[in-house]
Amino acid sequence: MVYEPREDTLLLLSIVKKLKLRDRRVLDMGTGTGIIAITAAKKKARVDAVDIDKEALVTTRKNARREGVKIRVYYSNLFSNVNTRYDYIFFNAPYLPRGARSIVKDKALIGGKHGYETLVEFIKQLNKHLTRNGKAFIVYSSLSKEEKILEAANNALLEHKELVREHYFFEDIIVSRLERDRTNRYLYDRGINIEYFYSEGKHSRVYRTSNGIAKIPRKGFEKNIRREAEIIRYLNNTNSFFTPRLIASHGSILIEELVKGRRIEELVGEEKRRA
Ligand SMILES: C[S@@+](CC[C@H](N)C(=O)[O-])C[C@H]1O[C@@H](n2cnc3c(N)ncnc32)[C@H](O)[C@@H]1O
The missing domain is CATH 3.40.50.150 (Vaccinia Virus protein VP39)
Structure with missing residues (x-):
């Protein structure tokens, strides 16, 4: 009806x-x-x-x-x-x-x-x-x-x-x-469309975006995420295939490729149990 x-x-x-x-x-x-x-x-x-x-x-x-x-x-x-x-x-x-x-x-x-x-x-x-x-x-x-x-x-x-x-x-x-909100608009203006909350990290909240993931620092952890972007940029240039590709960094927000798979800690844990 x-x-x-x-x-x-x-x-x-x-x-x-x-x-x-x-x-x-x-x-x-x-x-x-x-x-x-x-x-x-x-x-x-x-x-x-x-x-x-x-x-x-x-x-x-x-x-x-x-x-x-x-x-x-x-x-x-x-x-x-x-x-x-x-x-x-x-x-x-x-x-x-x-x-x-x-x-x-x-x-x-x-x-x-x-x-x-x-x-x-x-x-x-x-x-x-x-x-x-x-x-x-x-x-x-x-x-x-x-x-x-x-x-x-x-x-x-x-x-x-x-x-x-x-x-x-x-x-x-x-x-x-x-x-x-402001962060969402800031990213939208840089061509990054926030989709939805993905996971919670120690230093940041992680969101799915149209092209990867965005790490948005918690208050007080802006420096940590800037540093993380620098490290990823460096590793990307050394052809390290363990590192996700850095797509962009905007202020203290980091945008990187979403890598689907299992976490290294999980795999190491499994190996230890098997040994
Ligand atoms: C509370 S009625 C509101 C109808 C009208 N907009 C109004 O204000 O009188 C909710 C309407 O949403 C529709 N609806 C429910 N689930 C939906 C969905 N998943 N996608 C699209 N429409 C949906 C229903 O068929 C219904 O017509």
Whole structure:
């Protein structure tokens, strides 16, 4: 069943109405009846609307025709069929947990086993689909674990700002804005697109990028990472095949090739056990 606009829709809509959208590229993720997409199109934005529910796509096309606006409407499971960047992305996400005895089976409402999974996956993929200063506006409930959403934003180097919080019956409904943080923007300007948090090191946090990995020093360890870049550069010039290739270093941020495989410590450990 297509999701009929409710309080959450109206909260997001109140934000859409305030934005200057003329000629902006807009994506309405999980468009439902198309209400957000149609409102943006009426403000002269260039709008795409996607949904996982085919019935929602039919409804949105019909509603757009009736309202006399042009919108590109297509099927996509999150960003699976999206291959461009947007200035604004809106997502009133499904957030109810899929409880074992839940009678709710509707994918407009279920956000995964715990409720937050769809939104977290959306945030993980966001950097690939936002323009440099692009912004995403998300809607979720205090019933979906908010800390998971904040953690996902942090792990994608996205700034999170809560814009609206309203209490309805048994939950708060929240609208937040996500946009690249300073480091993310700094790297984007140098052609490096952060994808998502990869692992934690002693001196740095490591992120997957479009072309390798980025080591971003923890506070106080900037010198260590600069030094590491110097050593890798030196070893690269001596044809050492043990060393990953240094792609670039920007200030104290190091970008190197991602080498997939097993760690030397693991292999040495195995050898010792075998001996
Ligand atoms: C809460 S409804 C919001 C509908 C509409 N945007 C609104 O505000 O009224 C969530 C929508 O997201 C869609 N959806 C759920 N999971 C999705 C996914 N993985 N990819 C794309 N759309 C999804 C649902 O089919 C549903 O239309």
